Amino acid sequence: MAGEFFKETVRRCWRQAVYWGVGMGLLGLYIMVVIRDVDMLKQYAELMATMPPALLQAFGIADAAAMATPEGFISFGFYGYALLILAVFAVMMGMSVTANEEDDGVLDVVLSLPVPRWRVVVEKFLAFALIGAAITVIAFGGLLLGMQMSELRVEVGRLALSTLNMVPPLLLMIALTVFCGAIFRRRTTALAAAAVVIVASYFINFLGAAAAGSLADSLRAVSFFAYYDSESVMRSGLNAGNIALLLAATAALVAGSVWAFQRRDIGV
Amino acid sequence: MxxxxxxxxxxxxxxxxxxxxxxxxxxxxxxxxxxxxxxxxxxxxxxxxxxxxxxxxxxxxxxxxxxxxxxxxxxxxxxxxxxxxVGFLPGELSLWRSLTGLQVIRHIANVRGMRDLRCAHQLAERLQLDLSKRVRDYSSGNRRKLGLVIAMMHExxxxxxxxxxxxxxxxxxxxxxxxxxxxxxxxxxxxxxxxxxxxxxxxxxxxxxxxxxxxxxxxxxxxxTHVDFRWVEMRFREDVPAAWRERLGDISGVSEVSIDGTTLRVRLQGDFDPLLRAVSGGYIRDLRVKEPTLEEIFLTFYDGDGKRAAQPERVKELA
Missing domain, CATH: 3.40.50.300 (P-loop containing nucleotide triphosphate hydrolases)
Known part of the structure; x- marks a missing residue:
């Protein structure tokens, strides 16, 4: 029956959305309440200004003065780290699409059912995409709750857009892990491959931002973290080009996963 | 047929x-x-x-x-x-460990588009399988039973x-x-x-x-179970002469000759007559013929020399 793998995956994993979402929400709430007012924020920005500019740029802070604004602070304190946390979630969920079940042998039962392989991949990917999106929604709730408990004020629309901005790279990381699982038969190989690509992507962006004109800087275009850019989204809204690029890469990886998974032997 | x-x-x-x-x-x-x-x-x-x-x-x-x-x-x-x-039961069955037997059955029935689970319940009852337990709590035998239910429930x-x-x-x-x-x-x-x-x-x-x-x-x-060879056991009135071991061993189709006092045991492939003629000097009290078990036939197929194994014409004829 169409949609059964989607429904079953959501039914089995919705608690994960709650746990991860609450965890992320608590982080958001903490970031909101740790700096109680604008004066404290200014002191924090002055402290940051003493740090090397390259280091600040590495963390996506173009200007230390931006840290004196609630938007800049939240962008750095929450959205910068949130994506790294979500990367862990994305790899875990991406592995659950085929790699884990293949390694456990469950896939033998699944693929003996009257269902094409592509449907298993696509439906489970969509289910984890939904769960990932739900995590960002719950995290957004934590940020809003934190704002009620703090004197910091940020436009809710900006917070919402910045939260929405986390979804495309999250989907990309899930799709990347699914792709690795579809190519490699062994779970450990798939896990290592996905982790290496994500970590390498992060460091290319990190080092490239810190050292303008360097090799890492010229390689930033291949790092998906470069298209996340939470600070500019908080400042001036979503970048449609970045989002389209990330979503297109996600779609290509899912299509590649289906193609690879359709053609290879299962669990040998 | x-x-x-x-x-x-x-x-x-x-x-x-x-x-x-x-x-x-x-x-x-x-x-x-x-x-x-x-x-x-x-x-x-x-x-x-x-x-x-x-x-x-x-x-x-x-x-x-x-x-x-x-x-x-x-x-x-x-x-x-x-x-x-098709219904399939893998040799090493793995299922979702956190689900109960019934949840596994429901999921698979849904994928198959089955609404009626009566057959699954009947099979479970017949195999004395408690479907309320989680897969991780099943013994290997019960997991096997669940696999059989899954394989057979859609008839x-x-x-x-x-x-x-x-x-x-x-x-x-x-x-x-x-x-x-x-x-x-x-x-x-x-x-x-x-x-x-x-x-x-x-x-x-x-x-x-x-x-x-x-x-x-x-x-x-x-x-x-009727092919090729059988075990022949003869009991004589007197002790079987030791020289028979060599004599019988030379007869085509006779092998694995063993002598134990008055008892002679051989593995016979082909006709009885040469064997009976060879032992005609003795007085036979009892004669028993035993069909080889499937296991013995099986082992014959796998013997070291592979003589029995190499019969492609038979495969062609019967496949």
Missing amino acids: VQSDPIIQTENLTKVYTSRRSQTRALDRLNLSVQPGEIFGYLGPNGAGKTTTIRLLLDLIRPTAGRARIFGLDAQAHAVEIHRR PELLILDEPTNGLDPLMQQEFNQMMREVRAEGRTVFLSSHVLGEVQAICDRVGILREGELRAVERVERL
Whole structure:
């Protein structure tokens, strides 16, 4: 029956959305309440200004003065780290699409059912995409709750857009892990491959931002973290080009996963 | 017997696993036909290629050469249609450990588009399986039972079972045998791999014997138990002369001569007459002929010299 793998995956994993979402929400709430007012924020920005500019740029802070604004602070304190946390979630969920079940042998039962392989991949990917999106929604709730408990004020629309901005790279990381699982038969190989690509992507962006004109800087275009850019989204809204690029890469990886998974032997 | 279109047919089905260091020919030019309504036993030791065959039939792995057809459909091109009509029990069954037996059944029934779970409940009851337990809490035998329920609950036309009674207690094995007979009585087909020869002897119509990826023989079970050799035991009035050992050993078809006082035991292949003539000087009190067990026949297929194993014309004739 169409949609059964989607429904079953959501039914089995919705608690994960709650746990991860609450965890992320608590982080958001903490970031909101740790700096109680604008004066404290200014002191924090002055402290940051003493740090090397390259280091600040590495963390996506173009200007230390931006840290004196609630938007800049939240962008750095929450959205910068949130994506790294979500990367862990994305790899875990991406592995659950085929790699884990293949390694456990469950896939033998699944693929003996009257269902094409592509449907298993696509439906489970969509289910984890939904769960990932739900995590960002719950995290957004934590940020809003934190704002009620703090004197910091940020436009809710900006917070919402910045939260929405986390979804495309999250989907990309899930799709990347699914792709690795579809190519490699062994779970450990798939896990290592996905982790290496994500970590390498992060460091290319990190080092490239810190050292303008360097090799890492010229390689930033291949790092998906470069298209996340939470600070500019908080400042001036979503970048449609970045989002389209990330979503297109996600779609290509899912299509590649289906193609690879359709053609290879299962669990040998 | 009128032969109808085979349910399973393979043509030169070959699977070679390639790694950087080596190539392993897991299955070599398998030509096999399984007829509708029969229980076909697929025998062979571990590593013979039984599971590889099954995984190729189910399109879990792809052939290096040759092809398989099920219900007349190409196993690869029409996998979804075939899977709709097939029930499968893997040799090493893994299921979602956090789900209960009933949740697993519901999920699989939903994928199959089944609404009615009565058959699943009846099977579970018959196999004395508690469906409220989580998979992780099942013993290996109960997990096997759950696998059987999953394989059979949609009453498929073809059951493909890989070592189905592994882990089942003797009573449940009896129940399983009865279930397979009922499946056959309904005109459905069973393809089961096994190394439990008693099970094959009890329920199978035909047996295929596989070794090192090659199909060595396909026989009807009753024919298999009547082929080639038997054990002959004679009890004489006087002690059997030791010189007979050499004399009998020279007779064509006689082997494994053992003498124990008045008792002579030989393995006889072919006619009785030369043996009886050779012992005609003695007074025979008792003579017993024992058919070889399937296990002995099985071991014969796998003997070191491979004489019995190399009979391709028989495979061609009976496949």
